[in-house]
Amino acid sequence: MNNYGESNGDSNVHEKQVEGHDHCENGDGSDNRVILGIDGGTTSTVCVCIPLFSSSKSLPNPTPILGRAVSGCSNHNSVGETAARGTLEEVMAEALSKSGSDWSAVHAVCLGVSGVNHPTDQERILNWLREIFPSHVKLYVQNDAVAALASGTMGKLHGCVLIAGTGCISYGFAEDGREARASGAGPVLGDWGSGYGIAAKALTAVIRAHDGRGPQTMLTNKILKALSLSSPDELIGWTYADPSWARIAALVPEVVSCAEACDQVATKILVDAVQDLALSVKAVVQRLHLCGEDGNGSFPVVMVGGVLEANRTWDIGKEVMKCIQEQFPGAHPIRPQVEPAVGAALLAWNFLMKESTGNSHS
Amino acid sequence: MNNYGESNGDSNVHEKQVEGHDHCENGDGSDNRVILGIDGGTTSTVCVCIPLFSSSKSLPNPTPILGRAVSGCSNHNSVGETAARGTLEEVMAEALSKSGSDWSAVHAVCLGVSGVNHPTDQERILNWLREIFPSHVKLYVQNDAVAALASGTMGKLHGCVLIAGTGCISYGFAEDGREARASGAGPVLGDWGSGYGIAAKALTAVIRAHDGRGPQTMLTNKILKALSLSSPDELIGWTYADPSWARIAALVPEVVSCAEACDQVATKILVDAVQDLALSVKAVVQRLHLCGEDGNGSFPVVMVGGVLEANRTWDIGKEVMKCIQEQFPGAHPIRPQVEPAVGAALLAWNFLMKESTGNSHS
Numbered sequence: 001m002n003n004y005g006e007s008n009g010d011s012n013v014h015e016k017q018v019e020g021h022d023h024c025e026n027g028d029g030s031d032n033r034v035i036l037g038i039d040g041g042t043t044s045t046v047c048v049c050i051p052l053f054s055s056s057k058s059l060p061n062p063t064p065i066l067g068r069a070v071s072g073c074s075n076h077n078s079v080g081e082t083a084a085r086g087t088l089e090e091v092m093a094e095a096l097s098k099s100g101s102d103w104s105a106v107h108a109v110c111l112g113v114s115g116v117n118h119p120t121d122q123e124r125i126l127n128w129l130r131e132i133f134p135s136h137v138k139l140y141v142q143n144d145a146v147a148a149l150a151s152g153t154m155g156k157l158h159g160c161v162l163i164a165g166t167g168c169i170s171y172g173f174a175e176d177g178r179e180a181r182a183s184g185a186g187p188v189l190g191d192w193g194s195g196y197g198i199a200a201k202a203l204t205a206v207i208r209a210h211d212g213r214g215p216q217t218m219l220t221n222k223i224l225k226a227l228s229l230s231s232p233d234e235l236i237g238w239t240y241a242d243p244s245w246a247r248i249a250a251l252v253p254e255v256v257s258c259a260e261a262c263d264q265v266a267t268k269i270l271v272d273a274v275q276d277l278a279l280s281v282k283a284v285v286q287r288l289h290l291c292g293e294d295g296n297g298s299f300p301v302v303m304v305g306g307v308l309e310a311n312r313t314w315d316i317g318k319e320v321m322k323c324i325q326e327q328f329p330g331a332h333p334i335r336p337q338v339e340p341a342v343g344a345a346l347l348a349w350n351f352l353m354k355e356s357t358g359n360s361h362s
Numbered sequence: 363m364n365n366y367g368e369s370n371g372d373s374n375v376h377e378k379q380v381e382g383h384d385h386c387e388n389g390d391g392s393d394n395r396v397i398l399g400i401d402g403g404t405t406s407t408v409c410v411c412i413p414l415f416s417s418s419k420s421l422p423n424p425t426p427i428l429g430r431a432v433s434g435c436s437n438h439n440s441v442g443e444t445a446a447r448g449t450l451e452e453v454m455a456e457a458l459s460k461s462g463s464d465w466s467a468v469h470a471v472c473l474g475v476s477g478v479n480h481p482t483d484q485e486r487i488l489n490w491l492r493e494i495f496p497s498h499v500k501l502y503v504q505n506d507a508v509a510a511l512a513s514g515t516m517g518k519l520h521g522c523v524l525i526a527g528t529g530c531i532s533y534g535f536a537e538d539g540r541e542a543r544a545s546g547a548g549p550v551l552g553d554w555g556s557g558y559g560i561a562a563k564a565l566t567a568v569i570r571a572h573d574g575r576g577p578q579t580m581l582t583n584k585i586l587k588a589l590s591l592s593s594p595d596e597l598i599g600w601t602y603a604d605p606s607w608a609r610i611a612a613l614v615p616e617v618v619s620c621a622e623a624c625d626q627v628a629t630k631i632l633v634d635a636v637q638d639l640a641l642s643v644k645a646v647v648q649r650l651h652l653c654g655e656d657g658n659g660s661f662p663v664v665m666v667g668g669v670l671e672a673n674r675t676w677d678i679g680k681e682v683m684k685c686i687q688e689q690f691p692g693a694h695p696i697r698p699q700v701e702p703a704v705g706a707a708l709l710a711w712n713f714l715m716k717e718s719t720g721n722s723h724s
Contacts (some may be wrong), residue, residue, distance in 0.1 A: 117598050182573035188601045188610065190566030204552030211544035212645035236479050239550045248550065285576035 037345025056296025067099030110348035112147025152302030164307035193277035195249030199315035217265035246262035278323035399707025431458030472710035474509025513705025514664030519663035526669035532642035554641035557611030579627035618629035640685035
């Protein structure tokens with residue numbers, strides 16, 4: 001696996017405080033040094049600060065959080081590079097301050113960020129972090145799905161994560177470090193199991209019932225009421241007015257309600273979404289042979305996102321898991337107990353441990 | 363049918379020339395008065411000027427075009443109201459000038475314009491025209507699909523039109539004036555038979571083949587080559603970079619080529635698109651009972667747009683027609699011999715004839 005972790009060779013604004021800093025042991029295996037874990041999303045950015053347990057082989061559970069800060073968008077595609085960098089620096093400074101710590105204590109940073117689809121994306125973001133931190137600080141940049149996986153496996157990169165919120169993606173790692181992903185390509189490229197995909201299909205069903213191409217469905221009244229519209233014709237203007245995916249994905253609960261009331265059109269939409277989400281995981285499992293030689297090997301499937309966590313009678317997450325287990329009985333679901341930012345911090349810790357083990361063997 | 367034709371009650375800049383204007387007969391049933399037909403689209407606006415044949419019951423064929431002008435976008439959603447109105451006035455002035463005519467000779471105007479989905483859309487555009495023309499000039503505003511239908515039926519509103527270009531829509535009229543439409547709701551609302559829909563499904567198939575969710579397909583090499591990309595991963599960035607529908611729809615020829623080479627994935631995409639387009643027409647035919655009581659009645663289906671006119675071995679338009687005729691043997695295809703702007707002009711002429719017949723009976 002190429003984790004794009006790198007140390008910074010340049011001198012830095014925060015470096016002057018670092019040299020000669022004493023790392024006093026706290027008695028629990030930690031010293032004053034810290035790890036920053038960041039979950040950089042389109043709506044908000046979360047940073048947590050955890051202690052560096054350098055001498056222990058496993059982290060205490062629950063993970064002690066020294067400080068946590070939330071800021072705005074750090075997706076450079078949305079707000080531009082300057083604003084995104086500003087947000088990142090601000091949220092890290094605040095998390096450090098709340099921890100009673102400072103830049104000089106930072107030993108490693110892991111940023112899980114959406115929209116990292118290509119090595120060039122990671123390289124660009126690493127360059128920003130390199131300008132902030134001195135050369136000895138370990139820096140890691142990952143797709144946000146990787147941090148989400150780590151949030152369910154306490155930082156260990158093994159198994160598969162399935163995220164289904166407004167968008168959807170499946171991402172997995174084999175024990176030997178090989179990685180694979182499926183879906184996560186956006187609405188144009190057919191992420192039909194996503195919240196956007198489910199809701200767009202429901203809106204389409206309303207139009208088709210209205211113009212005679214499809215069967216009547218409860219979705220019509222349910223969705224028109226939710227949007228305060230009086231006719232399906234008005235849905236065309238409604239979608240053109242603001243095509244943002246999250247606005248459309250927000251209709252998923254209406255679809256689930258109709259399926260719970262046994263509406264056949266809504267039920268078919270959810271059944272198809274379940275098949276699509278399960279297929280994303282199965283494709284990753286097969287490519288990485290996560291199920292072992294006999295197909296019955298055990299591996300975790302971390303389940304994240306509003307579509308899978310709805311906790312309704314018609315439970316999409318449960319159905320997806322059932323569908324995966326029909327083919328791979330060793331798949332076991334994990335609902336993360338910590339947020340993705342903590343996953344990112346745990347990931348950094350695991351990378352550090354792996355590197356130090358690697359060094360001790362070399 | 364509410365055709366939103368209206369006369370203008372206000373005085374007007376061009377009115378002064380009109381009073382006392384002599385309408386000399388030209389010997390062929392026309393006088394100096396003219397009709398303007400306009401096809402207002404998102405990429406361009408076409409205006410044609412035809413003579414008013416007030417004393418004849420049918421128009422000469424081919425329709426004599428006195429003048430024709432082309433201008434830019436007149437879709438107010440794209441360029442704003444001021445620019446759209448400016449474009450309309452400019453293109454009409456140029457068509458009149460090329461005809462050796464002027465504003466005072468205009469007897470009727472029909473504007474077929476995309477994006478007219480609601481009575482309020484028509485009312486707004488009529489208000490613009492009202493400010494340009496004096497009160498005796500007849501003004502008609504229609505969805506561009508109605509002008510396309512008229513381009514195939516010499517202005518008679520009967521039968522059904524199917525447009526499949528970047529988008530798709532089906533629109534029909536019964537003899538008694540009832541009207542109905544299907545599809546035409548845009549990409550979010552599932553116009554899967556459109557050029558955009560076909561190409562988006564092909565791009566999705568490439569992603570699915572790449573991440574293991576779908577079968578391998580010729581589409582991968584064909585599309586990557588057409589877009590000068592080296593890996594399916596890069597398609598994600600390509601779609602995010604510019605989500606314009608026409609850019610995606612431009613890939614339809616690649617899909618047709620793969621289907622002609624017997625690629626099963628491409629073939630299924632086209633077969634599904636054919637079913638979807640045929641269903642749009644069938645829904646309109648059924649709602650309007652265009653096929654008569656016994657289901658065998660004759661009615662025209664006007665076929666318009668790049669997807670239907672491709673003239674390839676794998677002929678989407680021919681397959682759609684076959685599919686419609688399986689259910690409605692009386693459906694007969696028409697490929698318009700004139701452009702939509704001429705259809706709009708013919709439509710205006712037909713409205714005028716209907717109104718004068720109505721008046722002579724009253």
